[in-house]
Amino acid sequence: MQISTVLKTKGASVATIDRDATVAAAVAEMARHNVGALVVSSDGRTVEGIISERDVTRALDSFGGALLVKPVRTIMSREVRTVSPEEEVESLAVMMTEHRIRHVPVLEDGALAGVVSIGDVVKSRIEELEQDREALFKYIDAR
Numbered sequence: 001m002q003i004s005t006v007l008k009t010k011g012a013s014v015a016t017i018d019r020d021a022t023v024a025a026a027v028a029e030m031a032r033h034n035v036g037a038l039v040v041s042s043d044g045r046t047v048e049g050i051i052s053e054r055d056v057t058r059a060l061d062s063f064g065g066a067l068l069v070k071p072v073r074t075i076m077s078r079e080v081r082t083v084s085p086e087e088e089v090e091s092l093a094v095m096m097t098e099h100r101i102r103h104v105p106v107l108e109d110g111a112l113a114g115v116v117s118i119g120d121v122v123k124s125r126i127e128e129l130e131q132d133r134e135a136l137f138k139y140i141d142a143r
Contacts, residue, residue, distance in 0.1 A: 004085035037103035049076035
C-alpha cells in the first residue's frame with residue numbers, strides 16, 4: 001500500500017507551528033489537534049523541523065519550567081526524515097523502526113502534503129492483513 005492511500009483515508013491536514021512560537025504554544029497546539037508532533041514550518045509548505053512530545057519531555061529535564069517560554073527552534077528536531085506519497089507503507093515502517101521515529105512528514109514536489117504517524121502505519125498494516133485474510137477465506141470456500 002502506498003502512503004498516498006493512507007493520506008486519502010486519514011486526510012492531508014497537517015498541524016504546524018512557527019519556529020519562533022513558544023514551547024507552551026506548541027504543547028497547546030498538540031493538545032488542540034490531538035497529535036503527538038507538529039511540523040515546524042513558517043509557511044505551511046516547507047519543513048524546517050519537527051517537535052514532538054518526546055522532544056518536550058526530554059527538554060524538560062534540561063530546562064525545567066523555563067522550557068515553556070523558550071522558542072520551538074530551541075528543542076525541535078532539525079534533521080527530519082520525509083517520504084513521498086508514492087513510497088510504500090512497508091518501507092516507511094522499516095524506516096520508523098530503524099530510526100525510532102513516530103511521525104514522518106510527506107512531501108509532494110517539495111511541499112508538505114501530510115504527516116504519517118506510527119499509528120497510521122499500524123492501522124494500514126492491519127487493514128492489509130484483514131484483506132489478505134478475507135481473500136484466503138474466499139479462496140478456500142471456492143474450492
